Amino acid sequence: MKRLRPISCPIVILASMLLLTANAAAQISLTPGADKPAESKAPAKKETAKPKPPAPAKKPAAATPKPEPPAAPPTATVIPAPVPDNLNVDLVYGAYQRGQYKTAFDLAMPRAQGGDTKAMTMLGELYANAMGVKRDYAKATEWYKRASDGGDREAMFALAMLRLAGRGGPTDREAAVKLLASSAKLGEPKAAYNLALLYLDGQTLPQDLKRAAELLRLAADAGNPEAQYALATFYKEGTGVEKDVEKSVRLLQAASLADNVDAEVEYAIALFNGTGTPKNQPAAVALLRKAARQNSPIAQNRLARVLVSGMGAPVDKIEGLKWHLVAKNAGKGDPELDEALAQLSPEDRAKAEAAARRWLGAK
Numbered sequence: 001m002k003r004l005r006p007i008s009c010p011i012v013i014l015a016s017m018l019l020l021t022a023n024a025a026a027q028i029s030l031t032p033g034a035d036k037p038a039e040s041k042a043p044a045k046k047e048t049a050k051p052k053p054p055a056p057a058k059k060p061a062a063a064t065p066k067p068e069p070p071a072a073p074p075t076a077t078v079i080p081a082p083v084p085d086n087l088n089v090d091l092v093y094g095a096y097q098r099g100q101y102k103t104a105f106d107l108a109m110p111r112a113q114g115g116d117t118k119a120m121t122m123l124g125e126l127y128a129n130a131m132g133v134k135r136d137y138a139k140a141t142e143w144y145k146r147a148s149d150g151g152d153r154e155a156m157f158a159l160a161m162l163r164l165a166g167r168g169g170p171t172d173r174e175a176a177v178k179l180l181a182s183s184a185k186l187g188e189p190k191a192a193y194n195l196a197l198l199y200l201d202g203q204t205l206p207q208d209l210k211r212a213a214e215l216l217r218l219a220a221d222a223g224n225p226e227a228q229y230a231l232a233t234f235y236k237e238g239t240g241v242e243k244d245v246e247k248s249v250r251l252l253q254a255a256s257l258a259d260n261v262d263a264e265v266e267y268a269i270a271l272f273n274g275t276g277t278p279k280n281q282p283a284a285v286a287l288l289r290k291a292a293r294q295n296s297p298i299a300q301n302r303l304a305r306v307l308v309s310g311m312g313a314p315v316d317k318i319e320g321l322k323w324h325l326v327a328k329n330a331g332k333g334d335p336e337l338d339e340a341l342a343q344l345s346p347e348d349r350a351k352a353e354a355a356a357r358r359w360l361g362a363k
Contacts, residue, residue, distance in 0.1 A: 101132025
Protein backbone atom coordinates (compact mmCIF):
# COMPACT_ATOMS: atom_id res chain seq x y z
CA MET A 1 0.00 0.00 0.00
CA LYS A 2 1.30 3.40 -0.89
CA ARG A 3 2.14 5.93 1.76
CA LEU A 4 2.66 9.65 1.87
CA ARG A 5 6.12 10.66 2.84
CA PRO A 6 6.73 13.73 4.99
CA ILE A 7 8.96 16.45 3.71
CA SER A 8 12.40 16.94 5.04
CA CYS A 9 14.82 19.77 4.63
CA PRO A 10 18.02 20.86 6.29
CA ILE A 11 17.82 23.30 9.15
CA VAL A 12 19.69 25.94 7.32
CA ILE A 13 17.21 25.86 4.51
CA LEU A 14 14.34 26.00 6.94
CA ALA A 15 15.62 29.15 8.49
CA SER A 16 16.26 30.82 5.19
CA MET A 17 12.71 30.06 4.15
CA LEU A 18 11.13 31.28 7.35
CA LEU A 19 13.13 34.31 8.26
CA LEU A 20 11.01 37.39 8.71
CA THR A 21 8.08 35.82 7.00
CA ALA A 22 4.67 34.85 8.06
CA ASN A 23 4.34 31.58 6.17
CA ALA A 24 6.28 28.83 4.60
CA ALA A 25 5.01 26.49 1.97
CA ALA A 26 5.31 22.83 2.80
CA GLN A 27 5.67 20.32 0.07
CA ILE A 28 5.17 16.62 0.24
CA SER A 29 4.67 13.68 -2.01
CA LEU A 30 2.04 11.02 -1.99
CA THR A 31 3.42 8.43 -4.30
CA PRO A 32 6.59 6.55 -4.88
CA GLY A 33 9.60 8.34 -6.09
CA ALA A 34 10.90 11.69 -4.98
CA ASP A 35 9.57 14.75 -6.62
CA LYS A 36 11.61 17.54 -7.99
CA PRO A 37 11.53 20.57 -5.79
CA ALA A 38 9.09 23.17 -6.79
CA GLU A 39 10.29 26.62 -7.57
CA SER A 40 9.89 29.03 -4.75
CA LYS A 41 10.06 32.73 -4.41
CA ALA A 42 13.02 34.26 -2.72
CA PRO A 43 13.89 33.82 0.15
CA ALA A 44 13.03 30.17 0.05
CA LYS A 45 15.51 27.62 -1.00
CA LYS A 46 13.48 24.49 -0.95
CA GLU A 47 10.22 22.86 -0.46
CA THR A 48 9.72 21.45 3.00
CA ALA A 49 10.95 22.55 6.15
CA LYS A 50 13.10 20.60 8.33
CA PRO A 51 14.55 22.54 11.13
CA LYS A 52 17.79 23.67 10.02
CA PRO A 53 20.80 25.23 11.32
CA PRO A 54 19.94 27.87 8.86
CA ALA A 55 19.24 31.43 8.85
CA PRO A 56 17.15 33.62 11.05
CA ALA A 57 13.68 34.09 11.08
CA LYS A 58 10.79 32.00 9.63
CA LYS A 59 8.65 18.30 4.75
CA PRO A 60 4.65 11.14 1.36
CA ALA A 61 6.15 5.33 -0.15
CA ALA A 62 5.29 0.95 -1.55
CA ALA A 63 6.55 3.67 -3.73
CA THR A 64 6.51 6.53 -1.35
CA PRO A 65 7.49 9.84 -2.78
CA LYS A 66 9.63 12.15 -0.87
CA PRO A 67 8.01 15.42 0.13
CA GLU A 68 9.35 18.57 -1.18
CA PRO A 69 10.49 21.57 0.74
CA PRO A 70 8.09 24.46 1.14
CA ALA A 71 8.23 27.37 -1.18
CA ALA A 72 9.78 30.42 0.26
CA PRO A 73 7.39 32.78 1.97
CA PRO A 74 7.23 36.43 0.98
CA THR A 75 9.91 38.55 2.50
CA ALA A 76 7.70 41.53 3.09
CA THR A 77 7.12 42.23 6.75
CA VAL A 78 3.66 43.00 7.99
CA ILE A 79 3.72 45.15 11.08
CA PRO A 80 0.93 44.24 13.47
CA ALA A 81 -1.56 46.71 14.80
CA PRO A 82 -1.28 47.52 18.49
CA VAL A 83 -3.66 46.01 20.99
CA PRO A 84 -5.66 48.65 22.88
CA ASP A 85 -5.38 48.72 26.64
CA ASN A 86 -7.47 51.75 27.56
CA LEU A 87 -10.65 53.47 26.43
CA ASN A 88 -8.85 56.24 24.56
CA VAL A 89 -6.80 53.89 22.44
CA ASP A 90 -9.88 51.71 22.08
CA LEU A 91 -11.45 54.47 20.01
CA VAL A 92 -8.33 54.65 17.87
CA TYR A 93 -8.14 50.90 17.46
CA GLY A 94 -11.86 50.67 16.72
CA ALA A 95 -11.48 53.12 13.85
CA TYR A 96 -8.45 51.18 12.64
CA GLN A 97 -10.35 47.89 12.63
CA ARG A 98 -13.19 49.46 10.63
CA GLY A 99 -10.70 50.67 8.03
CA GLN A 100 -11.17 54.29 9.02
CA TYR A 101 -7.47 54.97 8.98
CA LYS A 102 -7.61 58.74 8.68
CA THR A 103 -9.90 58.86 11.71
CA ALA A 104 -7.56 56.54 13.59
CA PHE A 105 -4.68 58.83 12.70
CA ASP A 106 -6.50 61.97 13.81
CA LEU A 107 -7.50 60.35 17.11
CA ALA A 108 -4.07 58.84 17.77
CA MET A 109 -1.97 61.95 17.12
CA PRO A 110 -2.99 64.05 20.15
CA ARG A 111 -2.81 61.01 22.43
CA ALA A 112 0.62 60.08 21.12
CA GLN A 113 1.81 63.65 21.65
CA GLY A 114 0.52 63.32 25.20
CA GLY A 115 2.73 60.29 25.84
CA ASP A 116 0.38 57.37 25.05
CA THR A 117 2.68 54.61 23.78
CA LYS A 118 -0.13 52.58 22.20
CA ALA A 119 -1.18 55.62 20.18
CA MET A 120 2.47 56.10 19.15
CA THR A 121 2.60 52.52 17.96
CA MET A 122 -0.58 53.05 15.98
CA LEU A 123 0.93 56.08 14.25
CA GLY A 124 3.97 53.99 13.35
CA GLU A 125 1.65 51.34 11.92
CA LEU A 126 -0.26 53.87 9.83
CA TYR A 127 2.86 55.56 8.47
CA ALA A 128 4.62 52.26 7.74
CA ASN A 129 1.69 50.85 5.80
CA ALA A 130 0.34 53.98 4.12
CA MET A 131 -2.97 53.78 5.95
CA GLY A 132 -4.78 57.11 6.01
CA VAL A 133 -1.50 58.91 5.37
CA LYS A 134 1.31 58.77 2.85
CA ARG A 135 3.83 56.02 3.60
CA ASP A 136 6.76 57.49 5.48
CA TYR A 137 9.21 55.03 7.02
CA ALA A 138 11.17 57.79 8.69
CA LYS A 139 8.10 58.96 10.60
CA ALA A 140 7.06 55.38 11.29
CA THR A 141 10.50 54.74 12.75
CA GLU A 142 10.27 57.87 14.86
CA TRP A 143 6.94 56.88 16.41
CA TYR A 144 7.93 53.26 16.89
CA LYS A 145 11.12 54.43 18.57
CA ARG A 146 9.23 56.65 21.00
CA ALA A 147 6.77 53.88 21.83
CA SER A 148 9.61 51.37 22.14
CA ASP A 149 11.47 53.62 24.54
CA GLY A 150 8.24 53.73 26.53
CA GLY A 151 8.22 49.94 26.84
CA ASP A 152 5.69 48.95 24.16
CA ARG A 153 6.54 45.42 22.97
CA GLU A 154 4.65 45.73 19.68
CA ALA A 155 6.61 48.86 18.83
CA MET A 156 9.87 47.10 19.68
CA PHE A 157 9.01 44.28 17.30
CA ALA A 158 7.90 46.60 14.50
CA LEU A 159 10.98 48.79 14.87
CA ALA A 160 13.21 45.71 14.78
CA MET A 161 11.62 44.68 11.51
CA LEU A 162 12.30 48.11 10.02
CA ARG A 163 15.90 48.00 11.24
CA LEU A 164 16.42 44.60 9.65
CA ALA A 165 14.88 45.76 6.37
CA GLY A 166 16.77 49.05 6.34
CA ARG A 167 13.59 51.10 6.18
CA GLY A 168 13.47 54.52 7.76
CA GLY A 169 17.22 54.37 8.22
CA PRO A 170 20.24 52.18 7.56
CA THR A 171 20.07 48.44 8.21
CA ASP A 172 21.10 47.80 11.79
CA ARG A 173 21.00 44.12 12.69
CA GLU A 174 22.59 44.57 16.08
CA ALA A 175 19.92 47.06 17.13
CA ALA A 176 17.24 44.83 15.63
CA VAL A 177 18.42 41.83 17.67
CA LYS A 178 18.32 43.83 20.89
CA LEU A 179 14.81 45.04 20.11
CA LEU A 180 13.61 41.54 19.29
CA ALA A 181 15.12 40.20 22.51
CA SER A 182 13.44 42.92 24.57
CA SER A 183 10.10 42.41 22.85
CA ALA A 184 10.29 38.63 23.23
CA LYS A 185 11.13 39.01 26.91
CA LEU A 186 7.95 41.06 27.31
CA GLY A 187 5.95 38.22 25.74
CA GLU A 188 5.65 39.22 22.07
CA PRO A 189 5.43 35.88 20.15
CA LYS A 190 6.33 37.37 16.77
CA ALA A 191 9.54 38.73 18.24
CA ALA A 192 10.42 35.36 19.78
CA TYR A 193 9.75 33.65 16.45
CA ASN A 194 11.91 35.99 14.40
CA LEU A 195 14.70 35.95 16.96
CA ALA A 196 14.64 32.14 16.80
CA LEU A 197 15.10 32.34 13.07
CA LEU A 198 18.13 34.57 13.53
CA TYR A 199 19.65 31.97 15.86
CA LEU A 200 18.95 29.37 13.21
CA ASP A 201 20.60 31.52 10.58
CA GLY A 202 24.00 31.55 12.18
CA GLN A 203 24.89 34.78 10.39
CA THR A 204 23.42 37.67 12.33
CA LEU A 205 23.85 35.65 15.54
CA PRO A 206 25.97 32.59 16.31
CA GLN A 207 23.93 29.56 15.43
CA ASP A 208 22.30 28.12 18.53
CA LEU A 209 19.68 25.47 17.82
CA LYS A 210 18.73 24.95 21.45
CA ARG A 211 18.12 28.64 21.97
CA ALA A 212 16.16 28.76 18.71
CA ALA A 213 13.99 25.87 19.93
CA GLU A 214 13.36 27.64 23.25
CA LEU A 215 12.22 30.79 21.48
CA LEU A 216 10.07 28.86 19.04
CA ARG A 217 8.44 27.12 21.99
CA LEU A 218 7.60 30.47 23.56
CA ALA A 219 6.00 31.68 20.36
CA ALA A 220 4.27 28.35 19.69
CA ASP A 221 2.80 28.25 23.19
CA ALA A 222 1.44 31.74 22.56
CA GLY A 223 -0.40 30.41 19.50
CA ASN A 224 1.88 31.61 16.70
CA PRO A 225 1.21 29.15 13.83
CA GLU A 226 4.50 29.80 12.04
CA ALA A 227 6.39 29.00 15.23
CA GLN A 228 4.26 25.88 15.75
CA TYR A 229 5.11 24.70 12.24
CA ALA A 230 8.82 25.43 12.62
CA LEU A 231 9.00 23.77 16.05
CA ALA A 232 7.20 20.75 14.62
CA THR A 233 10.08 20.31 12.19
CA PHE A 234 12.52 20.51 15.11
CA TYR A 235 10.76 17.72 16.95
CA LYS A 236 10.40 15.71 13.79
CA GLU A 237 14.12 15.85 13.08
CA GLY A 238 15.46 16.08 16.62
CA THR A 239 17.02 19.48 16.02
CA GLY A 240 17.71 21.46 19.17
CA VAL A 241 15.29 19.17 21.03
CA GLU A 242 14.88 15.46 21.61
CA LYS A 243 13.17 13.86 18.63
CA ASP A 244 9.47 13.35 19.31
CA VAL A 245 7.21 12.55 16.36
CA GLU A 246 4.02 12.77 18.42
CA LYS A 247 4.84 16.28 19.65
CA SER A 248 5.70 17.23 16.09
CA VAL A 249 2.31 16.05 14.85
CA ARG A 250 0.45 17.84 17.64
CA LEU A 251 2.18 21.07 16.66
CA LEU A 252 1.34 20.49 13.00
CA GLN A 253 -2.28 19.98 13.99
CA ALA A 254 -2.34 23.23 15.96
CA ALA A 255 -0.75 25.17 13.11
CA SER A 256 -3.10 23.62 10.55
CA LEU A 257 -6.09 24.70 12.65
CA ALA A 258 -4.74 28.24 12.27
CA ASP A 259 -4.69 27.80 8.47
CA ASN A 260 -0.94 27.41 8.07
CA VAL A 261 -0.93 25.76 4.66
CA ASP A 262 2.43 24.04 5.07
CA ALA A 263 1.28 22.51 8.31
CA GLU A 264 -1.98 21.40 6.70
CA VAL A 265 -0.08 19.49 4.05
CA GLU A 266 2.35 17.81 6.44
CA TYR A 267 -0.37 17.03 8.96
CA ALA A 268 -2.37 15.49 6.14
CA ILE A 269 0.59 13.24 5.38
CA ALA A 270 0.86 12.20 9.02
CA LEU A 271 -2.86 11.40 9.12
CA PHE A 272 -2.67 9.51 5.86
CA ASN A 273 0.18 7.31 7.07
CA GLY A 274 -0.79 7.15 10.74
CA THR A 275 2.57 8.61 11.75
CA GLY A 276 2.51 10.00 15.28
CA THR A 277 -1.27 9.99 15.20
CA PRO A 278 -4.04 7.48 14.43
CA LYS A 279 -4.41 6.90 10.69
CA ASN A 280 -7.34 8.83 9.20
CA GLN A 281 -7.16 8.93 5.43
CA PRO A 282 -10.53 10.68 4.87
CA ALA A 283 -9.39 13.52 7.13
CA ALA A 284 -6.02 13.59 5.36
CA VAL A 285 -7.67 13.93 1.95
CA ALA A 286 -9.97 16.65 3.28
CA LEU A 287 -6.92 18.61 4.47
CA LEU A 288 -5.23 18.17 1.11
CA ARG A 289 -8.37 19.53 -0.56
CA LYS A 290 -8.35 22.52 1.75
CA ALA A 291 -4.68 23.26 1.11
CA ALA A 292 -5.18 22.77 -2.63
CA ARG A 293 -7.97 25.35 -2.59
CA GLN A 294 -5.58 27.65 -0.76
CA ASN A 295 -3.38 27.40 -3.85
CA SER A 296 -0.63 25.19 -2.49
CA PRO A 297 0.89 23.56 -5.60
CA ILE A 298 2.22 20.71 -3.50
CA ALA A 299 -1.19 19.98 -2.01
CA GLN A 300 -2.72 20.20 -5.49
CA ASN A 301 -0.17 17.72 -6.80
CA ARG A 302 -0.65 15.32 -3.90
CA LEU A 303 -4.42 15.55 -4.11
CA ALA A 304 -4.16 14.77 -7.82
CA ARG A 305 -2.16 11.64 -7.04
CA VAL A 306 -4.71 10.53 -4.47
CA LEU A 307 -7.67 11.00 -6.79
CA VAL A 308 -6.01 9.47 -9.84
CA SER A 309 -4.71 6.42 -7.96
CA GLY A 310 -7.63 5.99 -5.56
CA MET A 311 -5.33 6.07 -2.52
CA GLY A 312 -7.55 6.96 0.41
CA ALA A 313 -10.34 8.34 -1.75
CA PRO A 314 -12.57 7.17 -4.60
CA VAL A 315 -10.91 7.41 -8.01
CA ASP A 316 -11.84 10.63 -9.80
CA LYS A 317 -9.43 11.09 -12.67
CA ILE A 318 -11.08 14.17 -14.11
CA GLU A 319 -10.97 16.03 -10.81
CA GLY A 320 -7.52 14.68 -10.00
CA LEU A 321 -6.05 15.69 -13.33
CA LYS A 322 -7.67 19.09 -13.03
CA TRP A 323 -5.56 19.63 -9.92
CA HIS A 324 -2.53 18.23 -11.72
CA LEU A 325 -2.91 20.84 -14.45
CA VAL A 326 -3.39 23.60 -11.88
CA ALA A 327 -0.26 22.52 -9.99
CA LYS A 328 1.68 22.20 -13.22
CA ASN A 329 0.69 25.74 -14.13
CA ALA A 330 2.35 26.81 -10.85
CA GLY A 331 5.54 24.94 -11.74
CA LYS A 332 4.79 21.65 -9.98
CA GLY A 333 4.95 19.20 -12.85
CA ASP A 334 4.56 15.44 -12.53
CA PRO A 335 5.51 13.06 -15.38
CA GLU A 336 3.37 10.22 -13.97
CA LEU A 337 0.29 12.43 -13.96
CA ASP A 338 1.15 13.69 -17.44
CA GLU A 339 1.02 10.06 -18.54
CA ALA A 340 -2.31 9.53 -16.81
CA LEU A 341 -3.67 12.60 -18.57
CA ALA A 342 -2.50 11.30 -21.93
CA GLN A 343 -4.37 8.02 -21.30
CA LEU A 344 -7.73 9.75 -20.75
CA SER A 345 -10.32 9.66 -23.49
CA PRO A 346 -10.42 12.89 -25.52
CA GLU A 347 -13.76 13.73 -23.91
CA ASP A 348 -12.53 13.27 -20.32
CA ARG A 349 -9.30 15.08 -21.04
CA ALA A 350 -11.27 18.04 -22.35
CA LYS A 351 -13.31 18.03 -19.12
CA ALA A 352 -10.19 18.05 -16.94
CA GLU A 353 -8.62 20.85 -18.96
CA ALA A 354 -11.81 22.91 -18.85
CA ALA A 355 -12.06 22.47 -15.08
CA ALA A 356 -8.44 23.59 -14.66
CA ARG A 357 -9.07 26.66 -16.81
CA ARG A 358 -12.10 27.55 -14.72
CA TRP A 359 -10.10 27.29 -11.53
CA LEU A 360 -7.19 29.31 -12.87
CA GLY A 361 -9.53 31.91 -14.31
CA ALA A 362 -11.26 32.34 -10.96
CA LYS A 363 -8.03 33.09 -9.11
